[in-house]
Amino acid sequence: MNGENNEAKKNPWINVALDYGPLALFFLAYNLAPGIALFKLLVATGVFMVAMIAAMITAVALYKRIPPMMALTGVLVVVFGGLTLYFRDARFIQMKPTIIYGILAALLAFGLATGRPLLQQVLGQSFPGLSPIGWRKLTVNWMVFFVALAIANEVVRLNFSETAWVYFKTWGVIPLTFLFALANLPMLTKHGLELDDKPKG
Structure with a gap:
């Protein structure tokens, strides 16, 4: 076993x-x-x-x-x-993402306020060479993004149908998150992120 x-x-x-x-x-x-x-x-x-x-x-x-x-x-x-x-009542399950995004944003804000960048503790090995300024900017960016997602979820659930909300969660949030992660790459490389682009041989 x-x-x-x-x-x-x-x-x-x-x-x-x-x-x-x-x-x-x-x-x-x-x-x-x-x-x-x-x-x-x-x-x-x-x-x-x-x-x-x-x-x-x-x-x-x-x-x-x-x-x-x-x-x-x-x-x-x-x-x-x-x-x-x-x-x-569909409102309860629809509010769940708002609460999750709010908790994540609050945790990142707490890390900034206490000088303990939580993203660096969790993702440090995934971003080799990133400077403290880079970690701070990345944390702020994701904190703002999570707040924006929480607001967007509330706008959709309050103003659109249940079906629209389901498809927003599927075809809206996931692609937006992927694109946002890519949009951070120029800032990350500017602040020391080491990309493995050296030719092998």
Whole structure:
């Protein structure tokens, strides 16, 4: 049994499934469920809750712990998903991203205020050579971006349909996050980020 667990830990596809599987099932359930948009969202929320709980149980079985981001997301999915199903009100699950973005922005702001750049502690090995000024600018940029995402989520959920919100989460937030990360590259290289562009041979 221990040998099987060790092999599972080395398989990157298991990590991908744990991180993105519940969200993929949420969108799949929404698109496949029959009926009006609210019913589809209720079905998808129930699937999302079960999938998140299963992912956390699997993480404990494989790694003996739940990664912090998964734990935060899992707790909010269960709490706000439960409220959504109990009251049959989509607003609860739609507010979850706003709260997550707000928490992330607050954590980054706390790190700046206390002189402990949290991004550097988490991503230090991924950005070799980046100067303290670069880390500070990167932290500020992501903090502002998370605040913007929180505001955007509120604008969409308050002014558009449940279906529009689901597609905003799928085709809006993910591409925007990817493009924002790319947009930071010039600043990062200016402040010392070492890119492995040397020819091999």
